[in-house]
Amino acid sequence: MKYELLIIDDDEISVMLTEILLEDSAFLEKPRTFGDGKYALEYFKSEYAEDTKYVVFLDINMPLMNGWEFLEQIQQFGAKHNIYVFMLSSSTDKADIDNSKNISLVKGYFPKPLKKIHIDEIQQYITK
Amino acid sequence: MRKGQIRYDILVVEDNPGDYVLVEDFLEETGIIKRIRWAKNFKSAAGILNEHENQIDLIFLDLSLPDKSGQELIEDILALSNNLPIIILTGYNGADFAVKSLSLGASDYLLKDVLNPTILNKAIIYNIERNKTLVRLKYSEQRYSDLFHFSPSPMWVFDRKTLEFLDVNDAAIEQYGYSLDEFMNMDITEIRPKEEIPALMASLMVNKKRHQNIYVGEFIHSKKSGEKMKVEIRSNSFEYKGKAAEIILVNDITEKNQHLEAIEKQNGVLKEIAWTQSHVVRAPLARLMGLVNLLKDGKIDNNKTKEFYKLIDNSAEELDEIIKDVVRKSQKFDINNDAE
Numbered sequence: 001m002k003y004e005l006l007i008i009d010d011d012e013i014s015v016m017l018t019e020i021l022l023e024d025s026a027f028l029e030k031p032r033t034f035g036d037g038k039y040a041l042e043y044f045k046s047e048y049a050e051d052t053k054y055v056v057f058l059d060i061n062m063p064l065m066n067g068w069e070f071l072e073q074i075q076q077f078g079a080k081h082n083i084y085v086f087m088l089s090s091s092t093d094k095a096d097i098d099n100s101k102n103i104s105l106v107k108g109y110f111p112k113p114l115k116k117i118h119i120d121e122i123q124q125y126i127t128k
Numbered sequence: 129m130r131k132g133q134i135r136y137d138i139l140v141v142e143d144n145p146g147d148y149v150l151v152e153d154f155l156e157e158t159g160i161i162k163r164i165r166w167a168k169n170f171k172s173a174a175g176i177l178n179e180h181e182n183q184i185d186l187i188f189l190d191l192s193l194p195d196k197s198g199q200e201l202i203e204d205i206l207a208l209s210n211n212l213p214i215i216i217l218t219g220y221n222g223a224d225f226a227v228k229s230l231s232l233g234a235s236d237y238l239l240k241d242v243l244n245p246t247i248l249n250k251a252i253i254y255n256i257e258r259n260k261t262l263v264r265l266k267y268s269e270q271r272y273s274d275l276f277h278f279s280p281s282p283m284w285v286f287d288r289k290t291l292e293f294l295d296v297n298d299a300a301i302e303q304y305g306y307s308l309d310e311f312m313n314m315d316i317t318e319i320r321p322k323e324e325i326p327a328l329m330a331s332l333m334v335n336k337k338r339h340q341n342i343y344v345g346e347f348i349h350s351k352k353s354g355e356k357m358k359v360e361i362r363s364n365s366f367e368y369k370g371k372a373a374e375i376i377l378v379n380d381i382t383e384k385n386q387h388l389e390a391i392e393k394q395n396g397v398l399k400e401i402a403w404t405q406s407h408v409v410r411a412p413l414a415r416l417m418g419l420v421n422l423l424k425d426g427k428i429d430n431n432k433t434k435e436f437y438k439l440i441d442n443s444a445e446e447l448d449e450i451i452k453d454v455v456r457k458s459q460k461f462d463i464n465n466d467a468e
Contacts, residue, residue: 011411013439017418024427061407090414091406095399112410113418 002052005031008040009059025119036062037070060089135162136185141173157245170196177208187214206233213259282378291315305352324348357382412447
């Protein structure tokens with residue numbers, strides 16, 4: 001099974017921090033990064049493959065298409081079984097956390113900054 | 129005379145000494161008299177009543193006194209006697225008026241020509257006892273009437289057929305601004321804005337079907353001043369003076385609703401604050417924490433640390449700016465003041 005790692009976040013420093021942590025954990029491939037949900041959606045529309053497992057770090061607050069809108073679009077897009085979304089947001093607002101629990105594509109919610117234990121959790125989830 | 133018999137204190141108002149002596153003799157023979165007081169005219173009767181009204185049990189009243197007579201006399205004695213039973217003493221020629229005096233408030237009448245101790249005995253006991261019951265009933269009615277009239281919530285009764293007001297309490301007069309007379313010439317559609325009439329008619333229909341049931345609903349009413357208010361209505365059907373009527377209890381919820389709106393608005397503001405804290409304030413803070421974690425764990429090459437300190441510094445600056453901005457905005461917009 002082929003893995004693909006995506007970071008969707010408009011905060012460049014946050015993206016860099018996530019990349020450093022992932023590299024340090026020798027986690028999967030080098031990630032693809034998207035500065036907005038809109039660009040990530042376009043990528044999915046053109047490059048989506050049934051036989052690839054997508055592990056997605058998704059920020060919520062982004063200028064063009066936020067995390068929730070992106071999830072809505074992806075669900076309509078029909079691809080579900082091979083997309084694992086982990087919310088990675090600075091928000092600790094209960095409304096955001098509750099919201100994520102109602103979306104089946106979302107497998108976890110991590111308040112920034114990303115930590116080693118979060119990555120361990122993801123690894124456990126996708127190798128299960 | 130039985131032992132332990134209650135004895136009564138009697139006022140006889142009679143200007144004719146011959147008639148008085150006759151009455152006095154018979155009264156004494158009844159065996160139920162504690163004391164007889166004699167007033168020869170209205171002035172004297174008024175003096176005795178003013179001073180001893182609470183000791184006296186019953187009044188015998190002759191209808192033609194030198195200083196007052198007829199209807200005026202009865203009315204004035206009634207006003208002074210505070211619910212005491214009054215028995216009119218009259219001759220044959222005054223019998224017709226004596227009957228009329230009953231409707232004015234006298235308890236009974238006796239013809240002087242046929243008086244005897246037995247008749248007096250019975251008349252005294254009967255009128256005093258019956259009067260006690262009547263006074264109790266009167267107080268009871270008064271209590272119920274007071275409950276309605278002095279209720280702190282506006283209340284009224286209206287005719288189900290004509291929709292006219294039949295009675296209105298003080299709180300309704302106070303709250304709606306119409307006088308009692310004005311209310312009594314109005315029907316219940318007149319305290320509502322035109323657009324509310326269909327809702328009113330619908331509620332009346334509902335009520336008719338359910339019959340004798342408490343109905344609750346929210347409506348808009350208008351005061352005499354034209355000011356509108358949101359009210360919660362409770363009503364119940366009953367019969368009032370022979371008419372199918374509805375009694376209404378009004379609860380002005382204008383203020384309550386305004387309060388709720390203010391609270392909802394505050395909630396909105398609080399949610400917005402929570403969102404801002406989480407998404408805007410926490411963003412540079414999370415970045416700071418992330419940067420510090422990497423440095424602390426030694427994951428950064430020495431040649432790159434300078435760059436990291438710069439990033440930490442930038443994030444701290446950004447956080448500082450955001451906090452200053454939040455403080456500035458919150459000073460401009462005080463939730464508590466806004467809710468007033």
